[in-house]
Structure formats: structure tokens, C-alpha cells
Amino acid sequence: MFNTWGSTTSNDVGIEVRPAQPTVTWPTASVLTLGESLNDVTLQGGSASIGEESVNGVFVFASTQTPPAGTAEYAIYFIPDEDQYFQTVLGYVEVTVNETNTPPTISSIPHQYVALGSGSVGPLSFEVGDAETPVDNLHVSATSTNADLLPDANLVLGGSGANRSITLTPLSGVIGSAEITLTVRDSSGATSATVFMLTVTPVRDDATETYLMIDISAGPDAEFYPVTETDQPVTAVNSEAFKTDRIILRRIPAGTFTIGSPSDELGRADNEDQRQVTLTQDYYIGVFQVTQGQWQQVMGNNPSAYTGSTRPVEQATWNDVRGGIWDGPSGGVADTQSFIGRLAARTGMDFDLPTEAQWEYAARAETTTALNNGENLTDAIDCPVLSQLGRYQANREGSQHAPVGSYQANAWGLYDMHGNVWEWCRDWYQENLGTDPVSDPVGPTSGTWRVLRGGDWSGNARYSRSASRINHAPDDAQFVDGFRLASSGSVLNTAPTITSIADQFSVADGSTIGPIAFTIGDAETPAGDLTVTGSSSNTTLVPNGNITLGGSDAERTVTITPASGETGTATITLTVEDAGGLTASSSFIVTVGGENTPPTISSIADQTTPSGTP
Secondary structure (H helix, E strand, C coil): CECCCCCECCCCCCCCCCCCCCCCCCCCCCEEECCCCCCCCCEEECCEEECCCCECCECEECCCCCCCCCCCEEEEEECCCCCCCCCCCCEEEEEEEECCCCCCEECCCCCEEEECCCCCEEEEEEEEECCCCCHHHCEEEEEECCCCCCCHHHEEEEEECCEEEEEECCCCCCCEEEEEEEEEECCCCCEEEEEEEEEEECCCCCCCCCEEEEECCCCCCCCCCCEEEECCCHHHHCCHHHHCCEEEEEEECCEEEEECCCCCCCCCCCCCCCEEEEECCCEEEECCCCEHHHHHHHHCCCCCCCCCCCCECCCCCHHHHHCCCCCCCCCCCCCCCCHHHHHHHHHCEEEECCCHHHHHHHHHCCCCCCCCCCCCCCCCCCCCCHHHCCCCCCCCCCCCCCCCCCCCCCCCCCCCCCCCCEEEEEEECCCCCCCCCEECCCCCCCCCCEEEECCCCCCCHHHHCCCCEEEECCCCCCCCEECCCEEEEEECCCCCEECCCCCEEEECCCCCEEEEEEEEECCCCCHHHCEEEEEECCCCCCCHHHEEEEEECCEEEEEECCCCCCCEEEEEEEEEECCCCCEEEEEEEEEEECCCCCCCCCCCCCCCCCCCCC
């Protein structure tokens, strides 16, 4: 401080300089799912985010709030910590919350297999649903991939609400497969779809040369293998396509023959008793032994010791071929993971191993001699005549089996019935078959060994005769054992369908529940011929006699009448059965409570407030 005379004096004074008010760079708007909590959501943008507390001057804000349902825009307000100068900044982030539409749902339909000339298939039932759109407003459409078999116009949709149906009408006289896609669309345009196959298989006729062809070119992961009928001449059948990507079987006419060998046949064994056998039905049998290429296409592996795509598969056990499930030769079902089980599941047809009688009848092709060209052996070990018909010890090349179809076919166009590899049959082995006439024999109902026929590439001529038979354990894998397919040509029966029913609630006043609608269907049995039964798990609450079934054809109803005065729960099971004895069930719970009483609400005292006061 200066005085008038220029003298000075001093004193300390504190001066505080404060920074400008802090600023915040706000995050850009972010999108959250409707109803989603923000606890675990981080919104990034500029120098601010939502997640944790403030750190080193970077504004980090947390929210524990949840946007209200249906909110279009939701503002999150936050205040950063005061700085040392008590400056604060108020800001907010707008979070746009868009409602997410969930797609509708549609249940699956099993693949369908029908014989040519069977008419319409269905109605086949399925269910639709949606979280936002009422089921009556859901739109269902159907398309087919094969207009020559099943045009879109022949896909007829039915039903209403959640329970829908589809009826398929393949064109007359056409066989093959079509992929059907059912699509359900909700009011917002979201869709879901389910896909299933329709396969129309041929039926046997009186043609002298009728073949079944299985197209396995889609490989081991395919859901279906188309089956078609062809009248190819025998010379065209012996092509590589029928040894790798396709399997071809020849129709064998029903007939009577003498199984076994006469006592004076050269090379005969003691287990070859002769008897008259009648096969009352036509059947199909493989033109070739199943090859390694075909096994690979179905199973995705190759167990063989001597490899080659057109050589017969070997070291495949009976259990590998057919599976360990067996309740006797008649009525047994192949394991679904076996070769035959997979073929049956993917074609819908009755494929199997031939019975011992079917095998010898087909091998002989109406001959009565040791070999199927009308000749007998001239030597039990090395027979030049046999060398024309199949691979055996005397004509083997490279000490292994030959590609299938390398030798002369029999009169029915079947190759390698003599030699190459032994062929598994369905039957349990029995040493002596007896001499009494028999029709359609299937062998004993139990045993230790399985039958093999035909001889192999390493054996003497005597083992390759039409009557020769040996046995191996069903789990025995040998490099001389293979097989060929057989089929009745019939379509496998598939189980019926039945839609679900929601759980039901009632009071114990004797009132009935229903009628409740449901839909049934079947590929083979007309809906009107399906049988529906109902049962109760609690017959005190709901006696079985109080389950009343109604409706007709595909559209059925059930009415439940609980016993008067009883309370509790009962599981009601509805079972539909088709003409083939297969069933499907649907269950729901009936809950009966005590007498219904009105709800309660407490009182609120009268309130007085000055005018203008909120």
C-alpha cells in the first residue's frame, strides 16, 4: 500500500481462485429390452457411463432402477459427487426401451409314410401359440417342395385357436417324398416353422421284375431316405450307383420249395435236413450284399478289414446290423441305432434281415441243385462251376472278398448268393430244423447263435452251396461275415397324435368342466376310426365314469364331472389308439377347491384436506 509520500507498507491477504463449474459429456441414448434391469447394463458414451461410482474425475453413474413395462422412453437422472468447491452438475440420460416381440410357437409333426393309393393323410394335429398375439389371430400357412407329388393346393389346414390340423392329399399314382413346411405368423410379422416329410411308397404288383430302391445319398445325418419303385432291367441294376448311394432290392414271389439238401449231395453237412417250406407272401431281398459304401452312408463309419466302397461290408456283428433288441424272430423290433433300425426310421418301411427260409428260397431261384445255376459240385474244395458264381477259396484274388456283382447272378437277378461273405439271417440257430412241412418259418424264439448262409471268400466250395448253414454269436465280428437286406414292402405304422389340454380348476359344487376341445390324427388310420379313452389318477375325486368323451373324426371333446363335495387334484390322461395298436397320450390336471367365496378389501377412513393441497 502506498502513502502520499511514496512510502510503502504490506499485509498478507488470502485470495481463492475457483475453477469453472465441472462439465459432463453425456452418453448417447442406448436401447434396452422392455422390462430389463439396468443393474448389469453399462451405457458407454463420451466420458461418462453408467456402472460404478465416480473415479478420478470421470463421471461414472449407477442405476438400480428397472424401466416400467411398456415404457417407450425412460430418463435416468444422476448427480455426480460434489467437488471440493461444492460445485454440482445435474444431467440425465434418456434410455429408449423398445418392446421386443417374441416369435410364435408351433409344435412338430412326425414324418409320414403311406403306401401308394392310401388316399389322404390326416388330419394331422399340431399346436400354435404366442405370448402377445391371441391364438385365433395367428396365421398358419403350408408349402410343399414336391408339386408333382403333393402340390400346395392339396395341403388343407384346419382347426382353430391353439389346436390346428393339416390334411395331405398326394396325387394319385405318384410315389416319392415331399418336404412340408408349416409356418405360423403373429400380428407383428414374426414367424416360426416346423418341417416334416411325406413319403409315398410303392405297393407290390404282379410285375415279374419289380425293385425297391432306397436313396441313401443324403448320408448318415439325413432325416429321411426316399424309397421308389423301379422296373429296371437286370443289366441296368448292376451299376455302381446301386452299390454306393442307393440300395436296391428285388421282389421275390411267394411260393413253395424244399429247404436243405438231399442225403447224396456232395459236400453236405448233417444240419441240412430237407423239408417243404411255403412262403405265403411276396417279399423283397437285396440284389447285392450291403457294401461298405452303403454302410458308410447310413452309419457314418466302416468296420471292414478289407476296404473298398463296392466291396461287401464285413466285421459288422448281427447286433450292429439289427441291434440287440429281440423278443423272438416274429415281432422283434430293430434297435434304432442299428443299420436296419436307421433305415426303417428314415424310410418308414419294414426293412430287416431275411429269415433263413427267405434267404435259401431267394438263393435257389427255383433250382434244386447245390448251386443256383442248376449244377452240383464236382469237387467239395475246388469246383470250376462255382468259380463262375462267386468268390471262394479256389478263385480268390488278393486274399479278400470281391466287389459285389463281380460274378454271375442267379435266375432272379441276385448276385453273390454263393461265396464272397457269409450273410446274417434273422433266425436263432437250430441244429436240426426237422422234416415236417411248415409255412413262413421264423426259427426258434431264443438261442445262443445266429444263422449265417452263403459261404465266403476264404472257404472251400462245399460251404458255398445253397443249403450250407453255419452259426456265429450275434456280437461276433469277423472279416468273413456280411449281410443283405430284406423287406416285406410294407409301410411301418406310425403312432397317432393328440393335442395337449391346459390344466383345469373348479370348485366343489358339483359343476362340470368342459366340454374341452382337443384334436387327434394319424397317418394310416382315418380319424373317425381312432379310439380315445380317458382315465383318472384320483377316482374318488373324478371317477373314470365321470370322464365323458365326445366329438367325431379329428375334433374331439372331453367333459369332466368331479364327485360332489370332493376336493383335491386328479391327473386326467386321454389316450388315442390307431388300428395298428400304437398309442399316444395327453395328460392334464384337474384341481377342485372348496366353495368359492368373494374377495375382501379393507375400509379407508374419510379424509379432509384444505383446497389446493395435493
